Amino acid sequence: MKLPTSSEMKGLDTSAIEEFNIPSIVLMENAGLGTVKMMEKQCGPCKDTFALIFVGPGNNGGDGLVIGRHLHQRGCKPVFFFLVNPDSLKGDAAVNLKIIKKLRLPFHVIDTPSRVETIPILLKQFESRGLPCYAIIDAIFGIGLTRKVESHFADTINLINRKNFAHRSPVISVDTPSGMDADTGKVLGTCIRANYTATYCCAKPGHFIHGSASWTGKLEIIDIGIPPETIYNADIRTELTTRESCRKITCNLNRKKASHKGIHGHLLIIAGSSGKTGAAVLAAKGGLRAGAGLVTLCVPHKLNSIFEATVVEAMTIPLPNSTDYILHDDIDLIIDAVQGKKAVVLGPGLGTDPSTAKLVMQLYSSVPCPMIIDADAFNILAANKEEIPLPAGPRIFTPHPGELSRLIGKTADDIQNNRLEATAEGCDVFSGSDHETIFMLKGAGTLITSGDGKTVINTSGNPGMATGGMGDVLTGIIGALICQGVSVRNSAIAGVFLHGCAGDCLYEKKGAGYTASELADAVPVTIKKFLND
Numbered sequence: 001m002k003l004p005t006s007s008e009m010k011g012l013d014t015s016a017i018e019e020f021n022i023p024s025i026v027l028m029e030n031a032g033l034g035t036v037k038m039m040e041k042q043c044g045p046c047k048d049t050f051a052l053i054f055v056g057p058g059n060n061g062g063d064g065l066v067i068g069r070h071l072h073q074r075g076c077k078p079v080f081f082f083l084v085n086p087d088s089l090k091g092d093a094a095v096n097l098k099i100i101k102k103l104r105l106p107f108h109v110i111d112t113p114s115r116v117e118t119i120p121i122l123l124k125q126f127e128s129r130g131l132p133c134y135a136i137i138d139a140i141f142g143i144g145l146t147r148k149v150e151s152h153f154a155d156t157i158n159l160i161n162r163k164n165f166a167h168r169s170p171v172i173s174v175d176t177p178s179g180m181d182a183d184t185g186k187v188l189g190t191c192i193r194a195n196y197t198a199t200y201c202c203a204k205p206g207h208f209i210h211g212s213a214s215w216t217g218k219l220e221i222i223d224i225g226i227p228p229e230t231i232y233n234a235d236i237r238t239e240l241t242t243r244e245s246c247r248k249i250t251c252n253l254n255r256k257k258a259s260h261k262g263i264h265g266h267l268l269i270i271a272g273s274s275g276k277t278g279a280a281v282l283a284a285k286g287g288l289r290a291g292a293g294l295v296t297l298c299v300p301h302k303l304n305s306i307f308e309a310t311v312v313e314a315m316t317i318p319l320p321n322s323t324d325y326i327l328h329d330d331i332d333l334i335i336d337a338v339q340g341k342k343a344v345v346l347g348p349g350l351g352t353d354p355s356t357a358k359l360v361m362q363l364y365s366s367v368p369c370p371m372i373i374d375a376d377a378f379n380i381l382a383a384n385k386e387e388i389p390l391p392a393g394p395r396i397f398t399p400h401p402g403e404l405s406r407l408i409g410k411t412a413d414d415i416q417n418n419r420l421e422a423t424a425e426g427c428d429v430f431s432g433s434d435h436e437t438i439f440m441l442k443g444a445g446t447l448i449t450s451g452d453g454k455t456v457i458n459t460s461g462n463p464g465m466a467t468g469g470m471g472d473v474l475t476g477i478i479g480a481l482i483c484q485g486v487s488v489r490n491s492a493i494a495g496v497f498l499h500g501c502a503g504d505c506l507y508e509k510k511g512a513g514y515t516a517s518e519l520a521d522a523v524p525v526t527i528k529k530f531l532n533d
Ligand SMILES: NC(=O)C1=CN([C@@H]2O[C@H](COP(=O)(O)OP(=O)(O)OC[C@H]3O[C@@H](n4cnc5c(N)ncnc54)[C@H](O)[C@@H]3O)[C@@H](O)[C@H]2O)[C@@H](O)CC1
Pocket: 013, 024, 027, 028, 029, 031, 056, 057, 058, 059, 060, 061, 062, 063, 140, 141, 142, 143, 144, 145, 146, 147, 148, 149, 150, 153, 174, 175, 176, 200, 224
């Protein structure tokens, strides 16, 4: 699903208006009417109630005026609070203001902080008339928000957010919760905490980026009449993974009757060290459960018996010169092992011994097949970022915020507050070679970006996945998808989505506290459901 940024959305509006001659006021009318229909669906009929509509300076405010008119049409009494002088409204918003005035619908101007204080008093007056409050409509700012919210705008938002405001009537945000940057999900000062958001034409990236769901509430996309051709042809840089998009990617995983292990690819995993054998085991389980034909683990010889006993379906290559860690001394054997493999996982539980680091740098530059670089392998590259060589093949990087922080020198908090920019910055460090670079930032709403600047936001997963070993399983799943012929980028996108869906399945059954091994075990059924849905 495409997620246009503010400027991309304005491009869609312009194309509908200029290429298809749809008057902009028709789009505004569809937006307002569509929102009222959504409200009736979610909150029931509005007859014999009143509604509070907060109107901002732009077209978002114009939508609020249309919403009020359609509520009036249905027997609800709208009361408008203009946060700017109404005479300053322009274009379609000004046209709608004229209609409101002709209809003599009541309004108040709240354009200073002291006037905000009068809102509760006015509210009491409406309540004394005996009508219940149907909803609070936030039509203050939409995709045109450009700066920090201050003064009476901020005071009004904070008032609406108060727990007992208007007896907790549902808050409906128009297009975006006011205060949230539609492109990044960042709160600019303060933000409406909505129960529902009616967004127009397409959802926006900000609706899905870290934590923004708590401002957006339940999101509904309203068709405002922008032709599908316009959306289809638009070059939109951000997308959302949905069940539908993941199904398209994974539809070829259905196995033919005559299939054999040789055609489902061979995955090599270079992982594990003394005290961290579990990481390698979990990566192998992820690979096997997601359908790789064969999985081989390169492991320190001293630890070989552990691997042979815990993950019996995988083959192992005991590395003779590596005792507790995988060392550079075994590079020749490892390079031999790469031959004939469809994908390589490098990193889970490797440790960062200097000899291991030398090995990682050499494998990064010399392995021609797609390589998933996780955990310690990522940390090693981050610690040597001035000397990162050019890779010999496609590379997928899978850091969480703590690991990315080592690469780009920002705190994990800073990264969480600027997830899109931080992911792009991380990706830039590795871009510029002739091979594909896929860079993800794990966490709620994992972001997956590619060297061409396109980003996908993941929607599956739950807080139960915030526990050790989940990332190791993910590397194996992605590797297994590549082994089965899915493209590198799509393997990253679908791998993350399936991994989250498997977690969601367990969360529903058990709540938090399920393990990474259990998640790996849930992958086959998740894939089966996908293929059969
Ligand atoms: N054809 C269109 O363009 C359509 C637009 N629609 C609505 O129009 C919205 C976009 O309209 P606009 O571009 O007018 O933008 P907005 O209505 O979101 O707000 C822009 C206005 O707010 C001011 N502003 C921005 N940040 C501020 C801040 N922190 N403090 C005070 N003032 C601030 C700007 O100077 C400008 O006057 C969409 O979100 C959607 O709700 C819909 O009506 C559908 C059709």
